[in-house]
Amino acid sequence: GNSVTQMEGPVTLSEEAFLTINCTYTATGYPSLFWYVQYPGEGLQLLLKATKADDKGSNKGFEATYRKETTSFHLEKGSVQVSDSAVYFCALTGGFKTIFGAGTRLFVKA
């Protein structure tokens, strides 16, 4: 079946550092891929998405590219801010089902 694996956290960075959170997946067919972000005390909200191979999703300085050859969708940001501290979930949707990774908690220090 489909699955998503993302790097374990927590990840602790200083402000303005470069961020990478790795995400790999296994899937049959052609799923869409997503990154969701969860701020403290809130539900998940969409950060970015890609619906086919080689698509790049981007939002708020974050980027991720749908790599079919490596089955990956790594999240990157060139310069993190304290306000980026949150839990990040990689997810894939195929049909009616969305599969989530375990989540990666990011702490950004001033």
Added chain:
Amino acid sequence: EAQVTQNPRYLITVTGKKLTVTCSQNMNHEYMSWYRQDPGLGLRQIYYSMNVEVTDKGDVPEGYKVSRKEKRNFPLILESPSPNQTSLYFCASSSPGTDRYTEAFFGQGTRLTVV
């Protein structure tokens, strides 16, 4: 404003006392789902619904029931809650759309404690 509304946000109950967590969306979405979030396990799907009167089990359905009598509402029912159902619960909705699989919209969550 497009939103998914869950109630209550926080609930403490005792083992065996039936409870219902409500979920309502105002986006006319066909798909609705319930997830539970536990540390280190991410989000696991409990039940989902493809439309009115159409529901199916997710990955962890034991101990839960759902119903979809109206398009906007998708309540989660725990007939006899047990401590292992202590968790953070999220309702989500989405629509097939034209751009293949669209993103899910999530409620604010319900933190349930069963003692």
